[in-house]
Amino acid sequence: MRWDPDLYARHAGHRGRPFVDLLARVAHPGPRRVVDLGCGPGQLTEALALRWPHAQVTGIDASPDMIAAAGQREVPANLSFDVGDLRDYTPGSDDVVVTNAALQWVPGHQELLAAWSAGLPPGGWIAVQVPGNFSAPSHVLMREHAASERWSARLGGVLRHEDAVGEPVDYLQLLLGAGLEADVWETTYQQVLAGEDAVLDWVRGTGLRPVLDVLSPQEGEEFEAGYGRRLREAYPRGPYGTVFGFRRIFAVGHRTC
Structure with missing residues (x-):
């Protein structure tokens, strides 16, 4: 799946919080x-x-486009970037393992996360954040539109949102089962997005990527036109912008000894 770093970064403030x-x-x-x-x-x-200026920090991403964009940045001397598949990562000497808004793209990621947690060194920390909004209108309407008569033949099996992530208690049990102290919570950010078709613009950078990756540019425009109409009904633009609820699930584990 190809990513557009510029499109992803368009909502960098909201995505970074x-x-x-x-x-x-x-x-x-x-x-x-x-x-x-x-x-x-x-x-x-x-x-x-x-x-942590005295630590060696490495960023890993499967997208060559993302890593290319990262490589163009002027960064601290203790930071480097590499192209790599999360599924190939094995814990070892890393004292802090962070994965933010990435594991939802990896089928079976809970087993992967369990292995990473079990492999943390003494004193190590693991910090995870995944979206918890797959039952929100933005995602439900996307799945419904993809399953419509017009698109089902082209997009069958492309969206797997129903099982993309677990609930907070699932991650709590996972970290505890790995022998870690666990801190798990969820937050729903009530974000106010600016511009026309604000929610459509948001999902173009993330959740809509698998759809746009399959369709031709012309088909993508057609899909967005129908999906955008549904989004405007579900998320009407108000006098201050478009309110978009953004539920996130957080899990932090610590190996004390």
Whole structure:
């Protein structure tokens, strides 16, 4: 699946807030190695390098386009980026493992997360954030539109939102089962988005990517036209913008010994 770093970064302020809230619960005083799995274009990974200037920080992402965008940034000397599949990562000497808004794209990620948690070194931390809004109108309407008579033949099996993530209690049990102290919570941000078709513009950068990856540019425009009409009904634009509820699930684990 191809990603557009510029499109993804269009809502960087809103997208970055959960990362900040996630890292606020990680209390490692001085890690030697930090890894950001699914780092995207690297702006948020840079915050890790600035927080822990004596650590070697690595951002890993499966998208060459994202890593290319990250490589164009002027970053601290302790930060580097690599192309890599999250499924190939194995824990070892990394003292802090961060994955922010990435695991929802990996089928069976809970088993992967369990292995990472079990492999944390003594004193290590793991911090996870995934979207919890797959039952929100933005995603339900996308699935319904993709399943319509016009699109079902082209898009059957493309969207797997129903099982993309678990509930907070699932991640709590996973971290506890790996022998970690666990801190798990959820937050729904009530975001006010600006511009015409604000929610459509938001999902273009993330949830709509699998659809647009399959369709031709002309088909993509047609799909967006019908989907956009549904979104405008579900998320009417008000005098201050369009309110978009953004539910996120957070899980932080710590191996005390």
